[in-house]
Amino acid sequence: MVLGAQLYTLREYAKTPETLADTLARVAEIGYPSVQVSGTCAYEAEWLDEQLKKNGLVCAATHFSPEKIRETPEETAAFHNRFGCKNIGIGSMPGGLNGDDDYNRFVREFKPAAQRIAALGSRFLYHNHYHEFVRSADGKLYIEKMAADFSPTELGFILDTYWVQYAGGDPARWIRKLSGRVKCVHLKDMAYENGQRMAPVGSGNMNFEAIIAACADAGSEFLLVEQDECYGENPFACLKKSYLYLKSLGLD
Numbered sequence: 001m002v003l004g005a006q007l008y009t010l011r012e013y014a015k016t017p018e019t020l021a022d023t024l025a026r027v028a029e030i031g032y033p034s035v036q037v038s039g040t041c042a043y044e045a046e047w048l049d050e051q052l053k054k055n056g057l058v059c060a061a062t063h064f065s066p067e068k069i070r071e072t073p074e075e076t077a078a079f080h081n082r083f084g085c086k087n088i089g090i091g092s093m094p095g096g097l098n099g100d101d102d103y104n105r106f107v108r109e110f111k112p113a114a115q116r117i118a119a120l121g122s123r124f125l126y127h128n129h130y131h132e133f134v135r136s137a138d139g140k141l142y143i144e145k146m147a148a149d150f151s152p153t154e155l156g157f158i159l160d161t162y163w164v165q166y167a168g169g170d171p172a173r174w175i176r177k178l179s180g181r182v183k184c185v186h187l188k189d190m191a192y193e194n195g196q197r198m199a200p201v202g203s204g205n206m207n208f209e210a211i212i213a214a215c216a217d218a219g220s221e222f223l224l225v226e227q228d229e230c231y232g233e234n235p236f237a238c239l240k241k242s243y244l245y246l247k248s249l250g251l252d
Contacts, residue, residue: 001215003243003251004034004060006186006226008091009235011039021051028055030240031252036158036184036224038063038091045082052083060222061087061125061158061184066094069124070109073116080122087184087222088117089125089158097131103142107149114154125184127158133167147178156181160226161211162188162198172207172214179218186226187211187242198229200238202245212249223251 005027007014014020020040027035035057037048052059062085068076069088080088093106114124132143140148146155159182161171175182189204191197201208215223225242227235 001212001220001251002034002058002060002222003032003246004036004222004224005030005032005239005243006036006038006224008036008039008063009225009227009230009239013235014040016041017043017047024051024055024057026236027239028057030236030243031247032057032225032239032243033252034058034060034222034224036061036063036089036222036226037085038089045079049083059083059085060224061085061089063089063091063127066090066110069117070113073113074120077117077120077122086122087125087156087158088122089127089184091127092129093126093131097134097142100137103136103145107146111150111154114150118153123156123183124154125156125158127186128160129163130167133164133169143174147181152181156183158182158184158186158224160186160188161206161208162186162190162226165190165206166196172210175211175214175218175220182215182218182220184222184224185211185215185220186224187246188226188228189242197231198227200227200241200245201225202248203241208246209249212246212251 010023013023117124164171187201189199189201191199191204227238230238
């Protein structure tokens with residue numbers, strides 16, 4: 001399994017090509033060998049490929065435009081291929097997930113694109129929050145419905161450990177439950193300090209030894225550190241804390 005940094009953590013430092021290039025260099029300097037490109041400025045595929053190679057990084061996954069995925073899956077896959085990325089992700093359900101109508105629309109609109117992306121040798125990946133652990137009208141959790149309504153080749157998951165725990169789920173259990181479909185996992189810790197908050201991995205209360213063991217069992221390829229909110233602390237420092245903790249567990 002390869003460690004990575006989710007660039008959404010560093011979105012304030014990636015608003016232009018110049019600052020994105022500097023951010024990639026700083027991530028590599030911390031020691032991360034991969035990144036997920038999300039929350040950054042627009043970029044050309046060839047430019048990103050050059051910057052990744054320059055810093056010895058690989059792109060584990062993206063969060064990409066849902067509209068481009070839905071409307072132009074062939075072009076989307078080709079764009080990703082130019083910087084060596086097979087995992088094409090979206091950060092949430094477009095328009096929100098507020099009930100069965102939203103869910104059914106998502107399946108109807110994205111299943112054809114997911115099938116086409118799979119046929120081209122890439123993967124369509126969905127990143128969860130807590131909404132996917134709400135029960136639909138038939139009593140099933142939406143994440144269970146997604147796993148049933150899309151085949152494993154059509155849809156994988158970027159499983160976010162924090163949001164699974166936030167929703168009352170056991171991250172390690174869900175990673176195993178979705179075994180083979182969680183090529184990318186977001187590692188994000190949960191702490192309590194005058195309320196529930198996000199924290200560098202290893203500094204909160206989540207059982208990451210169990211989570212990482214589950215990732216190994218489930219065939220996860222990339223473990224991506226993300227911290228949406230750093231509460232005034234430097235995000236690069238937060239990413240370094242997470243990296244050092246995960247390295248102490250034998251990951252790199």
